[in-house]
Amino acid sequence: MKIAVLQFGGSNCDYDVLYVLTEVVGVDAEIVWYKDELKGYDGVVVPGGFSYGDYLRAGAIAARAPIMNSVRKMADKGLPVVGICNGFQILVESGLLPGALMTNRYPKFRCDRVNLRVDNNTSPFTNSFKKGQVIRIPIAHMEGNYFAQEHTLSELNSQDRVAFRYVDEQGNATSEANPNGSSENIAGILNEQGNILGMMPHPERASENILGSKDGKKIFDSMVEYISSF
């Protein structure tokens, strides 16, 4: 099994994800530069950062790179794809996930620890959590304000495709607990098949006790388990 960590110009969480996958989770993984071929991998992580400097719109330019066609083909085969932060923005811009990520309600970059509630615990990324479980994973973004039209939101809800919501310590999706103004406190969503996850929080920053939380590691662990049984 081998997982690809995509690298665009300006990706900057690429090595963090690679480190967590290889050293903490203990799975084979490598960086794939966007001009190289995406072949022979069993899963993809589109990491965070500022691909193309966030110029034009966060994720917009990377979403149009040819390598994203290969990502789409892998997803069509049912292989797992995770987009984290800028990776989520790229997945949304490339149409692999619905909606848009707008500038935060308070229009500044925000790096903070937040609580998330696991609303879907059946996906390949979230099946080791309990439904409704509150986990701690940090955020760091300027454009994380998830927006989707009414019908998309109701589809996401009815199809159980909201993976995570921003909540308070008790698990309530309050306005105060919403760090960026996202519709319905949405922090992460799944595609219809459930094998593509996009999330603004950074699970790779919450995969070791020394950094304050291991909740994020479970997402990678589950992904690896899913690939093993694929």
Next chain:
Amino acid sequence: MLPEDDYKKIAKRLGREPTEVEQGCFLNLWSEHCSYRSSSAILKTFTTTGERVIIGPGDDAAIVRLEDGWVMAIGMESHNHPSYVDPYNGAATGVGGIVRDIISMGARPIALMDPLYFGPLDNEKNRYLFEHVIMGIAGYGNCIGVPVVRGEAYFHESFSGNPLVNVVCVGLAREDKIVTAIAQKAGNKLVLMGSSTGRDGMGGASFASRDLSEESESEERHSVQIGDPFTEKLVMEATLEAIDMGLVLACRDLGAAGLVGASSEMAANGELGAHIIADNIHLRDESLTPFEIMISESQERMVLEVEPGNVGKVLAIADKYDLKANLIGELTQETQYVVEYKGEIVADMPILFLCGGAPTSEMDFIPPAVERNAEKPPVPGDIKDTILKLLARPNIASKEWVYRQYDHEVQVRTMIKPGMDASVLRIIDDTQGLALSCGCNPAHVEADPYNGGAGTVIENAMNLAAVGARPIALVDCLNFGNPERGEIFYQFKQASLGLGDAARKLKTPIVGGNVSFYNESDEFGSAIAPTPSIGLVGWVRDLGTIPAGTFRHTDETVILVGDTKDELGASEYYSMLGLDNNGVTPGLPGNIDTVIDTLIRAVEAGLITSAHDISNGGLAVTLCEMVEQIGAEIDITRICTRDDDALFSESYGRMVITTSEPDKVLDMMSGIDCTVLGKTSGNGLSIKTRNSNLNLSKDEIEDARSSLSRLMMD
């Protein structure tokens, strides 16, 4: 324009009038900013060597040995004047410049710190500068993926019209991969990689060497560089890849004095000359003159020394990262710096004269005739109210609004995050790491330059001690007014001597830094308070023993370590009362090295559960900051003879610690002043003073501490 004396000296040496291009080169390389012409005599008094120091001052960055073959690159820069004219780009390119200094040593940047100094926030212009400087640092640092892990934001009237933006960058490398800015061999090629050269940042080095005038904002805009962090990230990856493959023999980033600065100093360091073909430099605007090409400070450019046979490989790496790179010249045996443009020689200067010939001078100094007023105000009637007001002062309030805008977690090393005495990064496994602290207290330095300079080192070393770190390297950014004025040069000299002496006492080498003079404002008719800001980095041997910064367990003993004296001069408390010239300023504890060493040993022994240094605002503020989760019952009646002294004195070398083994700790501390203050318990802080019992709830403290966030977000 070149000063007349310099012009004559240059013409005499060349035996002819210097060309326009040559004048531009000399103007920038002989500027105060590049040549340290009036500060070098003082800087020579610093101790710059030590067991761990591999490369000290003089290169792009210093190299300090860590453990297991790892080394740290470290540097500190100011970007003060540009940040006043264009706060976003000025601050952003300040980050970019110091980051490239680290990259050019072959090290991957792993952390930034940014001590910042502004005028008071009740003024709209100052709020604008504050907000946009932080946006600039965040915009650049976040994009390139280097975490800003520590900083300082300090407010004082003297910074209106001349804010200070200082940046420290730390990088990590394997010792055998280090590259220097010393050119190696004649015949090797020079490759310029990165952004195109444009008309931004024209003569930035000479701009930095003048006072800010009222017209600066409109007239000096061309002196400010425009940052492109995306290109910086690509330059970082490409340069590190080329260095890792062994293709780079010497490397220098283009900063102050642009291409002429980088290429001439690199060649001169190796006692070689250089022949530059200005036509080969890729331009943003074809109408640039050779004069402009040579001194432009366009950002995100790097010059590399490459063997002729490897040029193709380096250009291929640049191509991989979608970067432009060009062969722009070569190193020569003859020690001349020659610039060719359209087949003509437009500059031909003796390189060692260009890079080392700036005349130096020690300025006259005049001790200022300020008399301090010994009178003490009465002890406040409502001490609780005084504490809450003090907590809400911008200098003391929580800086969360600032550091929340910085990605302080990228690179997954940040174990102790901003907002604490020192931040900690894991470096070797999960066991050893770096602790970082920065800043200075300009009010202390203004009141007593020597002790304030020394106090700067002590204060930062105490921050490191709070996490059990031993200082291994110090970098400085010496920000002062116009050194041609005797009282300013006095401040510079005394503060620097104090800083140097304290660093020696703590056995900490000063491995690099910079001097920023002419921080004066015509608009306000003022010079900045002397600000010898520093970055101090320490090594933590056992990350497992680091105490928390706040109380974590109930029923532990709270101990005040260090001697509290009647030293309220230049304190935040007296400043709040408008008594800037009253009181005795903090002196230097004679046993400070023992205090710090003992604290570190107590931490390493696993005896300390929480620790927080005492600085701005005194003991009262430190205690309030520690009751975030668990409260405490404190008795201050055995400290000093007055409650205001006990609570608000800013005496150096003090820390509040907690332990569940007080006997062992007090035993270790024998010979050091220690006072048992009380126990951790419940919520909030209760303080028994000589006249009353105060109770400060967690919410009241939190509310006061969040004043800065409220001010900026409303």
